[in-house]
Amino acid sequence: MPRIAYFGPQGTFTEQAARALADPREHELLPLDTIPAVVAAVRSGEVAAGCVPVENSVEGAVPATMDALALGEPVVAVAEHVLPVHFSVLVRPGTEAAQIQTVASHPHGLAQVRGWLEANLPKATAIAVNSTAGAARAVHAGEYDAAVSAPVAVEHYPLHELATGVADVADAVTRFLLVTRPGALPAPTGADRTSLVAVAVNRTGALSGLLHELALREINLTRLEARPTKDRFGEYRFFLDVEGHLAEQRIADALAALHRRCLEVRFLGSYPRTDGTQTQVAAPTRDEDFAAATDWVAAVRRGERA
Ligand SMILES: O=C(O)C(=O)C[C@]1(C(=O)O)C=C[C@@H](O)C=C1
Missing domain, CATH: 3.40.190.10 (Periplasmic binding protein-like II)
Structure with a gap:
């Protein structure tokens, strides 16, 4: 299996x-x-x-x-x-809120309940651990007093729910x-997202040029993030999510342009979107518009059209 x-x-x-x-x-x-x-x-x-x-x-x-x-x-x-x-706050059975000195969770978990912790457990120290379930496991082992966990964690660790829906x-x-x-790529559905990561050349306008390649082809960005390349201070990898699938010509064309333009481009996948939002593609960037343009150039090269 x-x-x-x-x-x-x-x-x-x-x-x-x-x-x-x-x-x-x-x-x-x-x-x-x-x-x-x-x-x-x-x-x-x-x-x-x-x-x-x-x-x-x-x-x-x-x-x-x-x-x-x-x-x-x-x-x-x-x-x-x-x-x-949303989270459950889990404790060992018998623990009262007033006894809680340490609260553990994944850093993203702690960030999402910061206000609740300040209001309800102001004296407790927040401790970042590997995951929300790892926090529940550590509370069960006696390492911390409370865990900010997924609601299902209580099914795996014999803990008590001090609060739910947090x-x-x-x-x-x-x-x-x-x-x-x-x-093989997942088949295009019409409601797809393509993820990629690119390292732009370090010169004026390089990021704007990269984004321009997308805008020219009317490709909508759904996310743009930067992370350090880790090689040299001040150099970044850009993570981009765009609407569409590599099987569509405007996405393939844009990726080819980025490949020419960037120091590094990595394709991270084309896959259906959970929210099912259909990509709106209008002329002049539909597959048939690209096909007609390619046919015209080929015919010009053969001397059949001008
Ligand atoms: O620790 C978990 O339960 C995870 O699945 C990780 C994770 C995350 O990385 O954001 C997932 C969802 C929540 O936002 C908090 C933590």
Whole structure:
């Protein structure tokens, strides 16, 4: 049975996303403790796919995922899942709110309940740990007093819910990716997203030129993030998500232009959007517009048209 690794341990939000993306009759799920470990297991072929968080609507990008996707042997996203995120505060049975001195969670988890912690547990020290479920596991082991965890964590660790439905922003969501080794792309659906990472040449206007290639082809950006290249201070990798699929000519044409223009371009996948938003493509960037233009140039070159 093909295995899907996910950022665990059991009881993370990522496990819920992996369950939504996997077919229970076809896939076995494998929890791994870090995001790099999930991506490494995909690269080595130990698992068929891996599920990792990529961005949260409140706290933004998940840097460990961006670095794991941008560096090392290529992996590509074949699906995404967007999950509403609210938390439960878990304690060992018998713990009273007044006794809580330490509260552990993933840094993104802590950032999403900062206001709640200030209002309800003002004396507690927030401790960043590997994952929200790792926090629950550590509370069970007696390392910390409380964990800010996914609601499902209580099914895996014998803890008590001190509070449920905790979230400073009520409709917060996290987006997850299912990544595999490069292979056949998922079929275009008309509601797709393409992810890529590019290192622009370090000169005036280079980023604007890169974005211009997209604008010229009427490609809508859904996300733009920068991470240091880690080689030289002041040099960045740009992570771009755009509406559309590499199978569409305007996306292929734009990627070819970026490949000519940039020091480095890496394709991170074309995959259906969870929200099903259809990409609006109008003349002059529809596939038929590109095909007609290519035919015309070919005919001019043959001396048949002018
Ligand atoms: O620790 C978890 O439960 C995760 O799945 C990670 C993660 C994240 O990286 O953003 C996922 C969703 C929440 O926003 C908090 C933490």
